[in-house]
């Protein structure tokens with residue numbers, strides 16, 4: 569079967585996604601400097617509180633980057649404001665996890681969150697995140713590492729994830745489906761060009777969207793667990809994820 573080529577429109581789209589992927593990859597050094605320090609020694613209760621604060625403040629910085637990336641997604645601004653909010657609320661945790669997987673380091677089995685600061689499983693446990701959420705996160709990171717996607721493929725998967733018309737309360741389902749279809753078709757051609765001898769790359773990659781849904785559910789369970797522990801989320805995170 570002949571190897572296809574991208575149309576100029578498709579090539580521009582991929583280049584724009586990649587440019588935004590790297591433009592919104594890392595928080596600024598000044599924002600990072602303001603994050604509550606990760607304290608490992610001293611009174612265990614205070615340390616745990618500082619580590620949870622460090623994590624949630626880090627999550628805020630990453631949420632802000634994800635929102636900026638999503639707003640720049642070609643087509644996102646053509647969706648109604650109401651549906652934009654619904655899409656963002658549902659995809660944010662999933663795009664954050666895709667980002668975590670992209671920044672996962674196979675050697676150290678840790679996630680590089682801050683351009684040089686690595687967080688492994690035990691970091692998550694010590695930040696007070698429950699094993700029922702931590703282990704699926706790292707299993708997902710491992711399975712994504714095995715797939716070996718490049719930057720453009722990660723960005724395309726994030727775009728496909730964002731334009732999921734089956735999120736609860738979407739009004740203009742046809743509009744969101746049409747946008748997703750254009751990114752799915754682009755991923756299909758892009759994978760055919762970059763993995764010509766592996767026709768299963770496309771279905772394997774799309775199946776990761778299924779894994780992201782279950783991670784979203786594990787995160788919701790973590791939100792409930794925080795409520796039970798009476799642990800407060802910062803306002804921005806509570807707005808997106810609180811019940």
Ligand SMILES: CN(c1ccc(C(O)(C(F)(F)F)C(F)(F)F)cc1)S(=O)(=O)c1ccccc1
Nearest residue numbers: 623624626627630661664665668697705790805
């Ligand atoms: C998607 N991830 C995550 C998101 C939210 C939370 C939390 O929601 C909770 F822990 F509660 F689950 C919180 F609160 F940390 F943000 C925990 C983890 S992550 O592991 O990729 C990540 C960790 C740190 C910074 C940014 C992202």
